[in-house]
Amino acid sequence: MISLIFGKLRSPLLLVGFAFVLTACDINAVPKFDEQVNAAWSQVENQYQRRADLVPNLVATVQGFATQEREVLQNVVEARAKVGQMQIPANILQNPDALKMFEQNQGALSSALSRLLVVVERYPDLKSNQNFLTLQSQLEGTENRIAVARRDYIAAVRDYNTELRTIPGKWIAAWLYPEAEIKPTFTATTDNADQAPVVNFNSGS
Amino acid sequence: MATLLAVSALAQIQFPELTGRVVDEANLLTPAKEAEISGMLRVHEEATGNQVVVVTVQSLQDRTIEEYTVELGRFWGIGQEDRDNGVLLLVAPNERQVRIEVGYGLEGLLTDARASVIIQNEIIPAFRTGNRVKGIVDGVRGILAALEQEADTVSGVAPEKQKFALPPVIIFFIFILIIMSFLSFGRSSRRYSRSSRGWSSGGGFSGSSSGGFSGGGGSFGGGGSSGSW
Numbered sequence: 001m002i003s004l005i006f007g008k009l010r011s012p013l014l015l016v017g018f019a020f021v022l023t024a025c026d027i028n029a030v031p032k033f034d035e036q037v038n039a040a041w042s043q044v045e046n047q048y049q050r051r052a053d054l055v056p057n058l059v060a061t062v063q064g065f066a067t068q069e070r071e072v073l074q075n076v077v078e079a080r081a082k083v084g085q086m087q088i089p090a091n092i093l094q095n096p097d098a099l100k101m102f103e104q105n106q107g108a109l110s111s112a113l114s115r116l117l118v119v120v121e122r123y124p125d126l127k128s129n130q131n132f133l134t135l136q137s138q139l140e141g142t143e144n145r146i147a148v149a150r151r152d153y154i155a156a157v158r159d160y161n162t163e164l165r166t167i168p169g170k171w172i173a174a175w176l177y178p179e180a181e182i183k184p185t186f187t188a189t190t191d192n193a194d195q196a197p198v199v200n201f202n203s204g205s
Numbered sequence: 206m207a208t209l210l211a212v213s214a215l216a217q218i219q220f221p222e223l224t225g226r227v228v229d230e231a232n233l234l235t236p237a238k239e240a241e242i243s244g245m246l247r248v249h250e251e252a253t254g255n256q257v258v259v260v261t262v263q264s265l266q267d268r269t270i271e272e273y274t275v276e277l278g279r280f281w282g283i284g285q286e287d288r289d290n291g292v293l294l295l296v297a298p299n300e301r302q303v304r305i306e307v308g309y310g311l312e313g314l315l316t317d318a319r320a321s322v323i324i325q326n327e328i329i330p331a332f333r334t335g336n337r338v339k340g341i342v343d344g345v346r347g348i349l350a351a352l353e354q355e356a357d358t359v360s361g362v363a364p365e366k367q368k369f370a371l372p373p374v375i376i377f378f379i380f381i382l383i384i385m386s387f388l389s390f391g392r393s394s395r396r397y398s399r400s401s402r403g404w405s406s407g408g409g410f411s412g413s414s415s416g417g418f419s420g421g422g423g424s425f426g427g428g429g430s431s432g433s434w
Contacts, residue, residue, distance in 0.1 A: 043426070133318075133321070134318040137317045137318045137320070137321035137322075137430055138316075138317050138318055140317065140321075140430065140431075141317030141320075141427070141428055141429060141430060142317075144271045144427040144428075144429075145426055145427040145428060146427075147271070147272075147427065148275055148425075148426055148427030149426070149427070151272075
């Protein structure tokens with residue numbers, strides 16, 4: 001084992017570098033940051049799922065009061081269906097296209113929901129309905145959790161990518177974790193992709 | 206990662222210092238009211254372990270109240286680390302906004318909907334009439350009621366406690382340690398008064414018998430509710 005390493009690293013400069021890396025740095029940093037990215041991503045998926053689970057109840061409640069808003073409701077149902085059908089590949093964190101698709105679908109649901117919450121303003125009966133108020137506060141809370149989860153994910157990816165791009169993390173990764181790659185992160189490309197639906201508590205009272 | 210986030214947030218937002226269970230940076234409360242609320246929160250923490258903190262701030266520093274509050278809660282580490290059982294009631298009088306931020310571990314008791322009802326029914330009506338003290342006190346009562354009332358009926362908290370039950374040997378060991386520490390404190394009372402007085406943040410979990418208070422390292426995920434008046 002030792003002869004193998006020394007056989008590979010003939011250059012004394014590299015040897016010094018290797019010794020420096022072993023003594024001064026955390027050789028587990030790359031997998032540690034990788035796990036943090038995975039954990040942050042689970043939270044992102046989890047919170048988006050939570051929102052998707054709220055939608056059927058919300059649609060059912062609004063339908064009872066706002067029968068004229070068929071088109072807006074239809075948009076929400078379709079966007080929700082698209083989110084539900086989407087197969088999230090296991091390697092989504094190595095796959096910028098899959099991440100972009102995920103984000104587009106979730107963004108479409110975000111904007112459909114925000115339009116729904118705008119038209120709801122026209123129905124005072126609905127706005128004072130206890131069931132609706134509960135759903136509205138849950139939706140608002142979930143949107144905020146999504147925002148937090150996304151920020152955490154972006155921060156975790158930043159830490160991971162920085163480790164991979166800077167020395168000594170770059171060397172360690174090249175020697176020990178050759179499969180480690182720069183990960184994609186969220187971009188606010190779709191309209192309002194980064195904005196939660198605005199829920200205004202003031203206007204009713 | 207939590208510390209990294211706190212550090213990166215620190216570089217951008219200037220947070221007030223965690224000086225106790227009530228941090229009244231915007232000066233909305235009299236010292237007497239502050240002590241009264243602090244007492245309620247301490248009693249609650251002694252009974253349940255939940256850390257509830259009331260904060261009033263001068264400025265949200267151009268953040269949304271949601272972002273400011275979650276970062277503040279993480280920076281202070283409100284709640285115990287293994288239970289994430291912290292709650293923040295944050296009032297920003299200059300922005301006319303209020304938020305209840307709920308730690309992961311209490312989201313089942315103090316749901317978003319419940320937090321929203323407390324804000325809409327208890328806090329905002331009082332704030333609208335200019336009575337901020339009443340709004341804060343009623344808000345705290347509402348939060349504590351939600352955490353205490355349902356703790357008896359809702360399952361999920363009690364089983365967790367049993368899971369972390371200490372074996373008798375360890376309890377005996379801790380008991381001996383406590384007795385030893387009391388003996389040594391008795392010998393030099395000056396050291397005792399000094400060590401129990403300092404307020405600090407980010408340290409270990411404390412807050413039973415001594416007056417000192419610090420965050421226990423709990424984290425937040427954005428649960429809770431906000432409102433404006």
